[in-house]
Amino acid sequence: MASVSYSEELTCSVCLTIFTDPVNLPCGHSFCRQCISEVLATQQHCPVCGTAVALEAANLPTSIVLKSLAEKAKAKPDKGKQPTAELAAVCPEHEEKLKLFCITDQQLVCIICRDDEEHEGHQFKPVKEAAASLRKQLEMFEQCTADDIHAVESLADAQKDEMFKTRERSQQLLTRISKQFEEMHQFLKRRENEIKRELKHKEEDNVDKMRETFQATAVALSESRELKEKVSSVLKITESESFLKSWTEGKRKGALKHLFRPRVNELQVVDSSLSLGPYESHLQFFMWKEMLQVIQPRAELLRLKSNSQDVVVSDDGRSLFCRPKTHQAFGTGFGMQHDSFFGAPPSHSFGTATYYSSNPSGTKATEDLESASSVSEFGAGQHYWEIEVGSRNYWELGVIHNLLKYDGVKYTCCGPNVTTELEFRNRPKKIGVYFNFSSKELSFYDADTMTHIHSVSAVFVTTPVSAQINIQHKQPDHSPVTVCWY
Structure with a gap:
């Protein structure tokens, strides 16, 4: 010590x-x-x-x-x-x-x-015993830490892969976008050249006709001026015998009447008839309509089928409207298994059965709901369709468990256990619906302006999926919902 x-x-x-x-x-x-x-x-x-x-x-x-x-x-x-x-x-x-x-x-x-x-x-x-115990714990901790490091490294590698995939996906989309725009540019350029050539041909045809008339007027004018000079020269002769001889010499009988005929009556100005028809005023609209024939993919050409006895589908499968009830209606709210979705004429909002599943007491609106769905079903890929909702005061559009609803007052987007009220400056007349199976994302658009309305994650949607429409029963029904076909 x-x-x-x-x-x-x-x-x-x-x-x-x-x-x-x-x-x-x-x-x-x-x-x-x-x-x-x-x-x-x-x-x-x-x-x-x-x-x-x-x-x-x-x-x-x-x-x-x-x-x-x-x-x-x-x-x-x-x-x-x-x-x-x-x-x-x-x-x-x-x-x-x-x-x-x-x-x-x-x-x-x-x-x-x-x-x-x-x-x-x-x-x-004892120190040795405590050290041995601590050493054992630290060895276990070291192994756990090593395992955690390995797991974190795996996460980092996975994240790096996702970053690479995102960049690669972005590049693929950029290439696809450029290609699709190039196709549209080529189509528009080709149609521009065709319409310009058509205009040039019409211009040449019209000018050729006008040129012929103009040349005829030039000939008539020259002949009339020559005749006038001759008449003026003859009129200067004072001696009667010489006057008559000078004028009648070499002229056939009756030629005098023909000679002094009004030439203006034989001529007429050719007015310009140059016209491109609707291309003069509605060129862009006509080009858009023409482009629909070459654009791929286009909006789905959905046909509807009725899921209720009190709704009727038109012969072409596009329109859905109510008919007089023959029995007591029952609710087809969001909690029901609705299989499809369709479009409607000019309208305003979106409805969802989920919204009413959270309201078990029900309302008059839910009690009067009628349902329809698309005949075709989707199991993969990306799909888009448009519905014209008209002047209806109630409708629901979307896919099972995920609907956009309008109840005459407000717009609501409803999904399982989620309800979102939406605000609009204008009342949409057509609703576009886009569903991406890979990302499980469902999006709604104002189809007239292609303005994005709202998107929801439809992770609970099972395949196959069909478009779904719910409407409130009304009689008489003069404003059916209609699938837009292009």
Whole structure:
């Protein structure tokens, strides 16, 4: 134990090594001259007790005793290390070996510490046993950490792959967009050239007819002027016999009447008949209609089927309207299994059965709902259709469990356990519905302006999927909902 105290007394509290040129401050604490010089350069007090120091470090006398002891300690390095090692395993308070580990406080203690009031009721283990237990825990933690690192690395790799896929997908879409726009540009350019050529041909045909008339007028004008000059020349002859002879010589009988016929009656200005018909005023509309024949894919040409006895589908399968009820109607709200979706004439909003499934008490509107769905079903890919909703005061459009609803007052988008009220500046007349099977995203659009209305995640939709329409029964029904065909 003496060696431990001996080593402590020879240690500078600033550099924590054995003294080099030790000096004593007036307060009694000792330091290396270099160490205390650096301290006193920034503060004029002892770094241990805080006592003010007026002297400079250079004026402090060297402690001969400490210097001698320090030199002896440095001269025996092998023995000098032993107290340091022992110091690490000795209780600083009781100078006993640290043979126990306090599990409660998570610290090394000696036997005397174990019996102190400070550790009363604590759990203890021998150092080796505690070290073995901790080592086992750390080894397990190391393995868990390694597994976690591997899992996180896998996530990072997966995220990197998704980033690459996103960039690759974006590039594919850019290429597809460029190709589709190029096809439209080529179509429009080809039609532009064709219409321009047609216009040029009509221009040439009209000008040719006008040129013929113009040449005829030039000939008639020349002949009339020549005749006028001849008549003027004959009129200057005063002698009657010479006058008559000059005029009648070489002229056949009856030629005089033909000669003096009004030439203007034989001529007529050819008016411009240049016209391109509807291309003059409705060029863009006609081009749009023509482009529909070459655009792929187009809106789905849905045909409807009735799911209720009180609704009728038109012969072409496009329109849905109500007929007089023959029995008590029952609700087909969002909780019902509606298979399809269809369009309607000019209208305003979207309805959803889910909205009413959350209202089990029901309303008059839900009690009078009639249902229809598309004959065709979709199991993959991307699909778009348009419904003209007309002047109906209630309708629901979409797919099973995900509907856009209009109740005459507000628009609501409904899905399983989710209802979102929507606001519109204008009342949509046609509703476009887009469903992407890969992303399970259902989107609604104002089909007249192609303005996005709302999108929902249709993750609960199962395949196959059909378009669905719910309408409120009305009689007479003069405004059927209609699937738009292009």
